[in-house]
Amino acid sequence: MHLVECQDVSHSFPGAPELPLPDLAIGTGERVVVTGPSGSGKTTLLQILAGLLPPTRGEVRVAGVDWASLTRNDRDRRRGRTVGIVFQSFNLITAISVLDNLRLARRLAGHPQDDELCRGLLDGIGILDLAHRAPARLSRGEAQRAAIARAVSGEPKLLLADEPTSALDAGNAASVTGLLLERAAASGAGVIVTTHDERIAGMFDRRVQLGCGP
Amino acid sequence: MNPVSLAFAYLAERPLATLLITLLLALGVGTISALLSFDHQFRERLLREARTVHLVVGSKGSRLQLVLSSVLHVDYPAGNIPWNEAALLLDHPAVSRAIPVSLGDSVGAFRVVGTTGVFLEAAGAHLASGRAWDGTFEAVLGATAARELGLEVDDVFATTHGVGTGGPEHGHDNYTVTGVLAPTGGVADRLVLTSLESIWEVHDQPTPTAGNGDAAARNGGNTAGPRARQDAEITALLLTFHSPVSMLRLAPEIDRHSAMITASPAVEIGRLFALLAPALDVLRGFGAVLMAGAALAVFTTLTAALELRQRDIAILRALGAVRTWTAGVLLAEALILTLAGTLLGFALGHGALAVIGNVIPEAGNAGLSGLVAAPGEAWLFLAALLTGLVSAGVPLLRASRASLSETLARN
Ligand SMILES: Nc1ncnc2c1ncn2[C@@H]1O[C@H](COP(=O)(O)OP(=O)(O)O)[C@@H](O)[C@H]1O
Numbered sequence: 001m002h003l004v005e006c007q008d009v010s011h012s013f014p015g016a017p018e019l020p021l022p023d024l025a026i027g028t029g030e031r032v033v034v035t036g037p038s039g040s041g042k043t044t045l046l047q048i049l050a051g052l053l054p055p056t057r058g059e060v061r062v063a064g065v066d067w068a069s070l071t072r073n074d075r076d077r078r079r080g081r082t083v084g085i086v087f088q089s090f091n092l093i094t095a096i097s098v099l100d101n102l103r104l105a106r107r108l109a110g111h112p113q114d115d116e117l118c119r120g121l122l123d124g125i126g127i128l129d130l131a132h133r134a135p136a137r138l139s140r141g142e143a144q145r146a147a148i149a150r151a152v153s154g155e156p157k158l159l160l161a162d163e164p165t166s167a168l169d170a171g172n173a174a175s176v177t178g179l180l181l182e183r184a185a186a187s188g189a190g191v192i193v194t195t196h197d198e199r200i201a202g203m204f205d206r207r208v209q210l211g212c213g214p
Numbered sequence: 215m216n217p218v219s220l221a222f223a224y225l226a227e228r229p230l231a232t233l234l235i236t237l238l239l240a241l242g243v244g245t246i247s248a249l250l251s252f253d254h255q256f257r258e259r260l261l262r263e264a265r266t267v268h269l270v271v272g273s274k275g276s277r278l279q280l281v282l283s284s285v286l287h288v289d290y291p292a293g294n295i296p297w298n299e300a301a302l303l304l305d306h307p308a309v310s311r312a313i314p315v316s317l318g319d320s321v322g323a324f325r326v327v328g329t330t331g332v333f334l335e336a337a338g339a340h341l342a343s344g345r346a347w348d349g350t351f352e353a354v355l356g357a358t359a360a361r362e363l364g365l366e367v368d369d370v371f372a373t374t375h376g377v378g379t380g381g382p383e384h385g386h387d388n389y390t391v392t393g394v395l396a397p398t399g400g401v402a403d404r405l406v407l408t409s410l411e412s413i414w415e416v417h418d419q420p421t422p423t424a425g426n427g428d429a430a431a432r433n434g435g436n437t438a439g440p441r442a443r444q445d446a447e448i449t450a451l452l453l454t455f456h457s458p459v460s461m462l463r464l465a466p467e468i469d470r471h472s473a474m475i476t477a478s479p480a481v482e483i484g485r486l487f488a489l490l491a492p493a494l495d496v497l498r499g500f501g502a503v504l505m506a507g508a509a510l511a512v513f514t515t516l517t518a519a520l521e522l523r524q525r526d527i528a529i530l531r532a533l534g535a536v537r538t539w540t541a542g543v544l545l546a547e548a549l550i551l552t553l554a555g556t557l558l559g560f561a562l563g564h565g566a567l568a569v570i571g572n573v574i575p576e577a578g579n580a581g582l583s584g585l586v587a588a589p590g591e592a593w594l595f596l597a598a599l600l601t602g603l604v605s606a607g608v609p610l611l612r613a614s615r616a617s618l619s620e621t622l623a624r625n
């Protein structure tokens with residue numbers, strides 16, 4: 001059984017042409033990078049894989065379960081327990097501190113509280129001194145790191161990251177991606193990262209190209 | 215991190231809005247609760263007094279004023295009646311209990327009442343310390359009066375002429391405290407009780423004429439009974455009858471054939487209620503408008519907060535929060551706000567009543583307290599909570615219809 005299976009999937013946004021998405025079969029612990037120009041469907045693909053967006057056609061299985069076979073509530077619960085997501089727009093909860101964002105994600109993933117682990121993640125990604133800061137008072141780069149730390153804090157089976165280095169400079173992009181891959185490897189998680197950053201594309205096992213181009 | 219702690223975080227994130235909604239709700243609830251409690255206490259208090267006294271006999275003038283001054287001790291008496299005329303009623307076969315009261319003096323903010331031992335019996339008052347008055351210039355103090363005047367058994371004090379403060383003093387320290395009453399929850403708590411003779415003595419009314427001791431025999435009891443005096447006066451006589459029929463027969467007779475008038479507390483209080491009803495209705499309407507305004511404010515603010523919260527609900531769902539979890543956050547937020555506003559409102563409303571009861575002697579004499587809850591206040595509490603729940607319910611419904619992916623993809 002593959003961690004992710006995606007067959008004949010396409011999505012039609014209202015008033016837009018059908019957006020076909022590639023067939024995928026991704027194994028446990030496998031690391032895939034998805035590249036493609038802006039508007040090629042990277043975000044849409046990740047949302048469909050995460051069970052956030054039901055595709056208009058096709059079937060998506062994560063760890064053997066078709067998102068479409070679950071009720072809304074079960075889909076939300078299962079996502080929390082199996083998938084970690086780094087959103088392109090970070091989506092940190094602004095009313096609580098960075099550390100509380102991690103604690104919350106861990107709790108919703110069904111894990112017992114573990115401040116040592118959460119602090120360790122923040123330390124590893126270089127923002128431990130910002131643990132108690134409100135997300136609104138972070139720079140874009142800091143917020144992106146916080147979003148990555150939160151996505152792995154729930155020890156997901158599948159880690160989805162939507163352009164997770166867009167706000168980082170070249171040197172940091174590589175080290176943060178390295179850290180993300182390391183965390184995923186530590187818990188045996190599969191990784192799917194979208195990017196149009198050629199510098200990090202080489203760090204993955206496999207590359208999936210969306211839209212036109214090489 | 216649980217829904218309640220997250221709700222607190224949201225409230226702390228915008229302290230001004232939180233404070234504003236809480237205060238708005240508190241003002242509405244406070245006004246209504248104060249009105250409800252006041253109305254309730256007022257009715258209870260008046261009706262209780264009206265039950266024990268069937269008829270008041272006093273000098274010609276306003277019947278309402280007679281009841282207010284002699285039974286409830288709030289208004290000023292219009293005049294006096296001759297004691298020998300009133301004393302005739304003490305012996306009337308239809309009368310089961312007769313309490314003479316002689317008003318006009320005070321100690322600080324507390325009224326002095328010249329009366330007989332029957333007064334204590336009728337008020338259901340018991341001595342907490344000391345003994346009843348016996349003869350002239352001995353006094354028994356109600357619990358509140360004793361506490362606020364700082365007087366104990368064997369202390370001495372002076373009375374002043376006139377009700378309220380500022381009148382000329384009668385001599386100095388001519389009275390001795392012989393006893394202090396246990397709290398009754400009624401008017402007796404705020405009275406200074408003494409014999410009729412004390413009042414007569416203070417006002418230099420004629421000395422007793424021995425021999426006319428019919429009334430004295432009836433009212434002697436354990437205290438010195440009033441000895442009949444030729445030109446002595448009292449303010450009013452409070453009568454309780456064996457049957458309503460005999461009262462209805464006697465009252466017109468007194469009105470017609472004497473210089474006195476009669477007033478029924480039940481009737482006068484009924485008229486008072488009727489008189490005050492429009493004013494209370496206006497106040498109640500004002501409170502309802504405030505309350506509706508507060509409810510609307512809570513409603514709109516929570517709905518507006520949803521526009522910000524839409525995204526957070528989507529994030530929570532993306533992180534694995536089930537419906538009960540996200541609903542819990544909004545409900546907790548709404549409930550914390552409404553509970554805080556409602557409880558603060560009750561505290562404000564009742565605090566205001568307590569202040570009024572302490573500052574305005576008439577309100578204090580009428581027994582106005584901040585600690586009495588009207589049954590209507592339970593409904594007020596439920597209505598406020600319901601407002602909070604409905605306010606959370608509408609945003610929740612809208613949130614459940616929003617598209618998860620679109621909300622999360624927004625910048
Ligand atoms: N909610 C939406 N409604 C309509 N069209 C959309 C919506 N979201 C994305 N699209 C369209 O779908 C295509 C793919 O978008 P997206 O997945 O965001 O691309 P990428 O992440 O690669 O930039 C684009 O043409 C975009 O305009």
Ligand SMILES: [Mg+2]
Pocket residue numbers: 042043044088162
């Ligand atoms: Mg995108």
